[in-house]
Amino acid sequence: MPSAQAQITRDSVLKTDHLTKQVTSPEGPLTIVDDVSLDIAAGESVAIVGASGAGKSTLLALLAGLDTPTSGKVWLAGADLTILDEDGRARLRAQRVGFVFQAFHLVPALTALENVMLPLELAGRDDARGAARAALERVGLGTRVSHYPRQLSGGEQQRVALARAFVMAPAVLFADEPTGNLDTTTGERVGTLLFELNAQTHTTLILVTHEQNLAARCQRTLRMEAGRLV
Amino acid sequence: MLVREWRSGELGVLLLALTVAVASLTGVGFLVNRIGAAVDLQATEVLAADVRLGSPQPISQASLDEAVRRGLHAVRSTRLLSVVFQGDQSQLTNIHAVGPGYPLRGHVLVASTPFAKGEAITGIPAKGEVWPDSRLLAATGGSVGSMLAIGSGTFRVSRVLISLPDQGGTFAELAPSLLMNIQDLPATQLIQPGSRVSYSLLFAGPRERIDDFKPWLLLNKKPAERLRDIRDASPQIKSATERAGRFLSLASLVSVLLCAIAVAMSARRYVHRRLDVVALMKTLGATSGFTLSVSLLQLLAIACVAAIIGSAVGFIAQEWLLRALRGLFNAELPPPNLLPIVLGFVTAIALLVGFALPSLLQLARVPTIRVLRRDVGPAPLLVVLAFGPAVAVIAFLIYSVVREVKLFLDFTLGLAAFVTLEACAGWLLVYLAGRLRGSVGVAWRYGVANLSRRRAESVLQIVAFGTGIMVLLLLSIVRNHVQDSWRHSLPEDLPNYFFINIPPADRDAFVNFLNERGAQTSRVLPMIRGRLTAINDRPIEGAQSAGDTENFASREQNLTWESELGADNSLVAGRWWTRADFGKPLVSLATEFQDSLHVRVGDRLTFDIAGESITAIVGSISGSVMWKSSCQNVTPSTCAAS
Numbered sequence: 076m077p078s079a080q081a082q083i084t085r086d087s088v089l090k091t092d093h094l095t096k097q098v099t100s101p102e103g104p105l106t107i108v109d110d111v112s113l114d115i116a117a118g119e120s121v122a123i124v125g126a127s128g129a130g131k132s133t134l135l136a137l138l139a140g141l142d143t144p145t146s147g148k149v150w151l152a153g154a155d156l157t158i159l160d161e162d163g164r165a166r167l168r169a170q171r172v173g174f175v176f177q178a179f180h181l182v183p184a185l186t187a188l189e190n191v192m193l194p195l196e197l198a199g200r201d202d203a204r205g206a207a208r209a210a211l212e213r214v215g216l217g218t219r220v221s222h223y224p225r226q227l228s229g230g231e232q233q234r235v236a237l238a239r240a241f242v243m244a245p246a247v248l249f250a251d252e253p254t255g256n257l258d259t260t261t262g263e264r265v266g267t268l269l270f271e272l273n274a275q276t277h278t279t280l281i282l283v284t285h286e287q288n289l290a291a292r293c294q295r296t297l298r299m300e301a302g303r304l305v
Numbered sequence: 306m307l308v309r310e311w312r313s314g315e316l317g318v319l320l321l322a323l324t325v326a327v328a329s330l331t332g333v334g335f336l337v338n339r340i341g342a343a344v345d346l347q348a349t350e351v352l353a354a355d356v357r358l359g360s361p362q363p364i365s366q367a368s369l370d371e372a373v374r375r376g377l378h379a380v381r382s383t384r385l386l387s388v389v390f391q392g393d394q395s396q397l398t399n400i401h402a403v404g405p406g407y408p409l410r411g412h413v414l415v416a417s418t419p420f421a422k423g424e425a426i427t428g429i430p431a432k433g434e435v436w437p438d439s440r441l442l443a444a445t446g447g448s449v450g451s452m453l454a455i456g457s458g459t460f461r462v463s464r465v466l467i468s469l470p471d472q473g474g475t476f477a478e479l480a481p482s483l484l485m486n487i488q489d490l491p492a493t494q495l496i497q498p499g500s501r502v503s504y505s506l507l508f509a510g511p512r513e514r515i516d517d518f519k520p521w522l523l524l525n526k527k528p529a530e531r532l533r534d535i536r537d538a539s540p541q542i543k544s545a546t547e548r549a550g551r552f553l554s555l556a557s558l559v560s561v562l563l564c565a566i567a568v569a570m571s572a573r574r575y576v577h578r579r580l581d582v583v584a585l586m587k588t589l590g591a592t593s594g595f596t597l598s599v600s601l602l603q604l605l606a607i608a609c610v611a612a613i614i615g616s617a618v619g620f621i622a623q624e625w626l627l628r629a630l631r632g633l634f635n636a637e638l639p640p641p642n643l644l645p646i647v648l649g650f651v652t653a654i655a656l657l658v659g660f661a662l663p664s665l666l667q668l669a670r671v672p673t674i675r676v677l678r679r680d681v682g683p684a685p686l687l688v689v690l691a692f693g694p695a696v697a698v699i700a701f702l703i704y705s706v707v708r709e710v711k712l713f714l715d716f717t718l719g720l721a722a723f724v725t726l727e728a729c730a731g732w733l734l735v736y737l738a739g740r741l742r743g744s745v746g747v748a749w750r751y752g753v754a755n756l757s758r759r760r761a762e763s764v765l766q767i768v769a770f771g772t773g774i775m776v777l778l779l780l781s782i783v784r785n786h787v788q789d790s791w792r793h794s795l796p797e798d799l800p801n802y803f804f805i806n807i808p809p810a811d812r813d814a815f816v817n818f819l820n821e822r823g824a825q826t827s828r829v830l831p832m833i834r835g836r837l838t839a840i841n842d843r844p845i846e847g848a849q850s851a852g853d854t855e856n857f858a859s860r861e862q863n864l865t866w867e868s869e870l871g872a873d874n875s876l877v878a879g880r881w882w883t884r885a886d887f888g889k890p891l892v893s894l895a896t897e898f899q900d901s902l903h904v905r906v907g908d909r910l911t912f913d914i915a916g917e918s919i920t921a922i923v924g925s926i927s928g929s930v931m932w933k934s935s936c937q938n939v940t941p942s943t944c945a946a947s
Binding site: 132133135136139140141142161162164165166168169170174176180182193194197198239251 | 581586589591592593594595673674676677678
């Protein structure tokens with residue numbers, strides 16, 4: 076496909092053009108993401124699947140602005156990530172992006188409420204406490220607000236993470252193996268909650284997962300093999 | 306955020322280390338501050354003023370008028386030696402004639418009977434009255450109510466002088482004293498052309514006004530006039546206090562260095578455990594600037610808390626120490642000023658900047674991708690950025706304590722050499738340990754593998770703990786060495802009592818009296834007062850003089866004579882006199898005064914001894930083994946062949 080200047084469609088919220096990421100290894104340059112071009116519309120739910128080492132998480136990091144590509148372009152919510160510095164990308168993420176991680180990534184020294192308040196405080200919101208409490212109630216943890224992560228089960232921790240991700244009503248939510256550290260039953264509950272919240276907020280969902288039934292709930296599935304979309 | 310961080314418990318060690326460092330420095334700081342203030346206070350009492358202008362000539366009214374104009378107190382004081390008579394009895398006496406307001410600092414103590422406990426009095430003798438001291442009354446057989454003849458005047462003894470603040474602490478002021486009203490001085494007709502009189506103007510007032518007035522005095526005083534302030538009073542005590550303070554500060558610096566190591570280690574650990582959280586916060590939208598400002602504010606808050614708590618602990622510690630040493634101080638020490646607290650705060654900031662900030666700055670450089678890849682961390686700092694602040698802080702702390710360039714360089718270079726040696730040894734140890742992996746048991750293998758996998762960290766820990774142990778041992782060794790070397794530097798038979806001004810007729814009886822009571826008499830030396838007036842026929846005012854020996858040229862000295870060179874003396878130039886030299890006017894001069902006056906063997910020195918001018922030739926220069934510690938060379942700086 077010719078490498079023309081990409082046209083951002085009217086409702087496109089995430090777009091890449093010949094996105095490539097290479098790293099240096101002892102064996103020489105290693106291409107992790109290889110010439111990926113995609114276009115995701117606002118409100119769409121997209122699953123990125125593939126074997127381990129296919130480059131899914133690296134692609135997700137590039138799409139979210141957590142890393143910079145070796146070549147190519149990424150537009151997120153109308154902004155060209157490749158021309159923003161790290162602080163610029165951070166400011167964009169604060170306003171438009173939410174994250175859910177496989178390892179939950181809750182701050183151990185903060186309570187559930189304080190963890191959910193974190194993105195609100197970083198964005199300078201005055202109603203951080205109230206909004207965080209409401210988000211926790213929405214995920215069924217209204218009575219656990221003052222508990223620390225070590226006092227919560229894996230599923231409860233991931234629900235706190237969901238509350239934190241959705242409390243800012245992000246334009247795009249990136250989820251990296253959200254049920255990877257959970258048992259099947261808990262994983263299904265968390266997965267259901269994820270899609271419920273997504274439907275309520277009309278957030279664009281980018282989901283990296285191994286699980287076929289979770290991927291099947293997305294509107295579109297992208298398969299990666301050896302860094303390329305197939 | 307700090308409160309939330311505190312909950313994690315990772316800042317506790319950092320805060321504790323800083324608090325101990327601040328407590329150590331401020332504790333010593335408060336103690337030295339109070340002792341220094343007490344010495345200064347006593348120094349002003351020794352001067353009987355804040356500043357004293359002295360001259361062998363009458364001092365003009367201009368200085369006094371200027372002082373009054375500036376809102377200062379000023380008093381005239383005239384001192385001279387003269388014989389005081391009571392009937393047929395007479396005694397050479399130090400006469401102090403003072404004006405109203407004397408003393409401006411300190412107190413005159415008087416009593417109604419000789420050798421009684423004195424009480425402070427406000428005011429000076431009225432016209433026609435005098436206050437002789439107990440020795441003068443004992444020597445002349447007088448008492449309160451007696452009449453004493455001083456020159457052409459006669460005065461009534463109204464009180465017994467017990468002590469004056471500016472009595473004088475040197476061996477020179479050994480004659481009894483008498484206090485009189487300066488308005489009575491003309492009536493004595495003691496001051497004639499050629500009389501040797503010491504005129505003084507005493508000034509006292511608020512510190513800042515005194516400090517403003519001193520430059521005016523220095524600018525407007527005559528060449529013969531000499532300005533003295535608290536630095537000139539009790540210089541020996543002040544010097545000893547400063548030296549003791551510096552040793553204590555150096556000792557506390559050792560604990561500060563230990564705490565610095567603890568701060569560095571805890572900061573590294575804290576940062577290492579915060580990398581994931583900071584990466585997450587960046588993911589959620591925190592900028593590098595925000596992360597950095599949070600870190601800096603945390604540092605500032607920790608410094609403030611450590612400074613406050615540490616200063617409080619330091620203050621309590623010095624109070625406890627003073628109570629334990631109460632017997633060593635005659636008076637209550639004045640309260641400390643706030644300077645040690647400022648020092649504590651500066652120390653806390655300096656330690657954090659030097660030992661924690663470089664690690665904390667790494668947090669701002671954590672790559673966001675770490676949330677997905679934990680193997681990715683911040684790029685290591687350049688060596689100069691990683692260690693430069695710590696080195697600078699250590700150098701600053703050491704210099705602020707020792708305040709001597711040579712000692713600072715010696716200490717710093719020694720420390721640097723030790724750390725370098727330690728690092729090399731640590732690296733070698735870790736390398737050799739790695740080679741042993743295959744030949745040790747399972748348990749040991751994991752430990753050894755850990756050591757060699759994190760080689761840089763392992764070496765850093767070896768250096769940190771090794772340096773900590775070294776400074777602890779150093780303090781212990783230095784303390785013992787200082788005590789031992791001081792003890793061994795003193796001869797076994799060092800005198801600890803000195804008797805001065807024994808009348809020649811009483812000499813043998815007095816020595817026998819002491820010997821019968823078990824005293825071991827080392828030497829009995831004759832002594833006479835003399836004033837150097839010329840060097841090689843050039844009047845002494847033109848001679849160069851410097852340092853603490855300038856007094857040799859400006860006032861009377863104690864001269865002695867003996868035929869044999871003492872065992873504690875050694876000649877550095879010239880030769881000691883022999884029997885063939887007896888009768889020749891030869892002198893032997895101490896090395897300190899040789900350096901001060903630039904005198905050599907063969908030079909001619911002219912002395913005024915009891916009004917008689919005597920010229921002698923420098924036959925030798927002698928060095929005293931124990932000059933400063935007053936061993937057997939107690940008073941003489943000049944020996945004469947007789």
